[in-house]
Amino acid sequence: MLRLSRLTDYAVVALVRLGRAEAVETSPGIAAAIGLPEPTVAKVLKALACSGLVVSQRGAHGGYRLSRPLHAISVAEVILAIDGPIALASCVDGAAGCESQSLCPVAGRWDPVNDAIREALTGITLADMEEAAVPRAFRLPAELSAATAGE
Amino acid sequence: MLRLSRLTDYAVVALVRLGRAEAVETSPGIAAAIGLPEPTVAKVLKALACSGLVVSQRGAHGGYRLSRPLHAISVAEVILAIDGPIALASCVDGAAGCESQSLCPVAGRWDPVNDAIREALTGITLADMEEAAVPRAFRLPAELSAATAGE
DNA sequence: TCAATCAGTACCGTTCTGGTCCACAATTGG
DNA sequence: CCAATTGTGGACCAGAACGGTACTGATTGA
Ligand code: FES
Ligand code: FES
Numbered sequence: 001m002l003r004l005s006r007l008t009d010y011a012v013v014a015l016v017r018l019g020r021a022e023a024v025e026t027s028p029g030i031a032a033a034i035g036l037p038e039p040t041v042a043k044v045l046k047a048l049a050c051s052g053l054v055v056s057q058r059g060a061h062g063g064y065r066l067s068r069p070l071h072a073i074s075v076a077e078v079i080l081a082i083d084g085p086i087a088l089a090s091c092v093d094g095a096a097g098c099e100s101q102s103l104c105p106v107a108g109r110w111d112p113v114n115d116a117i118r119e120a121l122t123g124i125t126l127a128d129m130e131e132a133a134v135p136r137a138f139r140l141p142a143e144l145s146a147a148t149a150g151e
Numbered sequence: 152m153l154r155l156s157r158l159t160d161y162a163v164v165a166l167v168r169l170g171r172a173e174a175v176e177t178s179p180g181i182a183a184a185i186g187l188p189e190p191t192v193a194k195v196l197k198a199l200a201c202s203g204l205v206v207s208q209r210g211a212h213g214g215y216r217l218s219r220p221l222h223a224i225s226v227a228e229v230i231l232a233i234d235g236p237i238a239l240a241s242c243v244d245g246a247a248g249c250e251s252q253s254l255c256p257v258a259g260r261w262d263p264v265n266d267a268i269r270e271a272l273t274g275i276t277l278a279d280m281e282e283a284a285v286p287r288a289f290r291l292p293a294e295l296s297a298a299t300a301g302e
Numbered sequence: 303t304c305a306a307t308c309a310g311t312a313c314c315g316t317t318c319t320g321g322t323c324c325a326c327a328a329t330t331g332g
Numbered sequence: 333c334c335a336a337t338t339g340t341g342g343a344c345c346a347g348a349a350c351g352g353t354a355c356t357g358a359t360t361g362a
Binding site: 005006007037039040043057058059060061062 | 318319320321322323327328329330331
Binding site for chain 1: 155
């Protein structure tokens with residue numbers, strides 16, 4: 001279905017949330033803010049810290065803080081941090097693909113496709129996603145009706 | 152890892168292979184040509200036929216044939232046929248996403264990202280993938296012009 | 303009629319993901 | 333110095349998705 005892992009979705013949500021916080025925020029705090037189970041959020045934050053997208057402060061009164069402003073973090077970076085490298089097929093970046101690469105008519109030809117996606121994802125920052133989260137009325141009517149009905 | 156299903160990869164390989172055939176080709180034949188187990192290839196072809204990307208000829212001397220030339224089939228179509236619709240997050244196209252959409256700061260904001268990828272994938276045809284698989288000297292002018300984005 | 307070939311479905315084993323838990327290290331504050 | 337707080341790292345398990353296979357039926361052509 002070409003969908004990215006749900007953890008990546010959580011990561012984006014947590015990061016955007018973190019972008020609004022002024023001080024460090026604890027993982028239970030973030031979990032409560034976005035309405036997700038705490039252990040899962042903690043795991044995501046952990047991976048994010050490992051990739052340098054957030055900085056962590058240990059000890060009492062510790063927590064997490066963005067290392068860069070939202071508009072400097074691309075969606076591709078978040079995906080890379082949680083989901084791993086973007087590799088549509090098994091044979092991108094020179095890795096071994098099909099069983100019989102010699103017979104494969106498209107051997108190594110996924111790279112342009114991969115790059116196209118990677119580029120598209122790099123061009124979108126978290127700030128772009130946050131912008132629309134604030135009340136903005138030029139959204140699609142379907143979304144507005146769905147939001148009201150869903151709640 | 153944001154990778155598409157392996158079956159989709161097979162589909163592209165089979166379609167490109169089919170693009171070179173002059174007459175109908177049977178699924179065992181294609182399987183042998185690309186070095187993949189026959190039942191799996193048959194399953195892929197089946198799905199492709201269901202989506203109208205290939206036309207099937209039943210009975211003796213039957214087989215599969217492309218319904219459109221390679222340069223008229225986009226990668227996105229193949230993915231749609233095998234992997235299903237491109238939906239990075241659970242909340243694209245107005246579908247319900249997170250448990251608590253009311254708290255989600257990026258509710259419904261995956262759509263632009265999704266569209267960006269969909270567009271990037273629509274802009275690449277199977278002909279773009281084929282031209283690089285054969286020796287450079289065999290490229291046709293039409294393929295070269297269509298492949299400007301890829302190389 | 304008979305053989306070739308696609309169509310549809312159903313099934314199983316493997317792998318990956320999502321989610322939870324626990325023991326440990328680091329920092330703060332009394 | 334001790335205790336409370338908070339992140340770190342890893343292991344662990346259940347569930348779903350995926351890949352692969354097998355079988356039976358329908359359709360065509362010789
Ligand atoms: S080698 Fe990459 S698809 Fe065949
Ligand atoms: S509702 Fe789509 S990510 Fe939260």
